[in-house]
Amino acid sequence: MAAVKRAYLAVYNWAVFFGWAQVLYFAVEALLRSGHEDVYAAVERPLQLAQTAAVLEILHGLVGLVRSPVSATLPQIGSRLFVTWGILWSFPETRTHILVSSLVISWSITEIIRYSFFGTKELFGSAPSSLLWLRYSSFLVMYPTGISSEVGLIYIALQFIKASEKYCIRNSECPTKWNYAFDYFYASILVLLVYVPGSPHMYTYMLGQRNCVRRRLQSQRPRKSSRYVL
Template sequence: MPPKQTSPAKTGYLVLYNAVSAAAWSSVLYHTVAIAASQGPRYVHPGIGQWTKWTQTAAALEILHSLFGIVRAPLLTTLMQVASRLLLVWGIVHPFPAVALSSDFYTSMLVAWSVTEVIRYSFFALGLLGWQPRLLTWLRYNTFFVLYPLGISSECALIYQAAVGPAGEVSDPYKWGLYAVLAAYVPGAFTLYTYMMKQRRKVMRGLQYKEKKDAQ
């Protein structure tokens, strides 16, 4: 049976979605680095916090993409990653901006998120157009070794600071709910890492095979 053809409308939508997302996260990266370098990390949230919140919120569409089979990404992995980030922007930073204002971890989190997403969305957009630069492929499946620990540790630090500070003043269930989220980060991070490791092995083997074939 021949492989199922992707409709032009679906391809066009995904190219547009990934291109716009790459551009949005490029803006987050540029402003985060520029503000942190010129004014200091404590000014990052006032300068780019709102844009980051809505840029990340738009990524909730990826849950629907996975749920309805628009993309092949596993639903559980997608749900965990998007939900954890929505918790940070809506459940931590939005109600407790002082947590972001008083901590350098907000800046390091945005750097990890934005670099990851610029690479990821660019990789997908170009791939859908039939172009996969080797450097971009390498970055997609190797930078997570550094960016995931940076992002996850920054997220956990912000959640912890909220739990021991303002969230605890709001209510005990809020505080203990955040502690439960921190506990869930351990299996969650393991799931994300193992998924990326499997993807990396498959892709890097394909690159090595292609290089050997091209060298013949």
């Protein structure tokens, strides 16, 4: 069963890795060819597939396939799915903004490093020091740019959400004893507010992971130096 588990995780990680590599390639190509206005159109389908595939990571954590806590995985994946489907797919007016370019590039670089790191570990039992350094250092830049782009796009979309009233449910539309109302505009504002405590939590979690890896490396190789220092 251990071999089956490793084989499955290796296939999963490398499959999603190639998905994100495709996203980055199409994004850079569109950016250089015609500008940021065409980036979303170039990456829409592979972006949706690669990002939605991350839902399986929540399941992996729930059933114990991986050690990553669901409390850290769920907020990150949930917020990205909200931006992918609830903002960019739902409101085309946001797709030509320059923040889409910074969002897609930040996400894809982060995920290319992350999935190749875990894919290599599943295949060979460990990852090279260069990949380890990238995994636990690149987030210092990629997380702030990615999160800032997410927040910016949600904020930009608010005016279109309010004007369209898409996904809103009024009491008059549900004339039953379970009458309820749902306003997507206020729900989106609530999501923005969640970023206030959520973003520092995720960043602090990654810093903690980075420090743990650093201490482990120092204890394992106290007399050896490495060009890749966390």
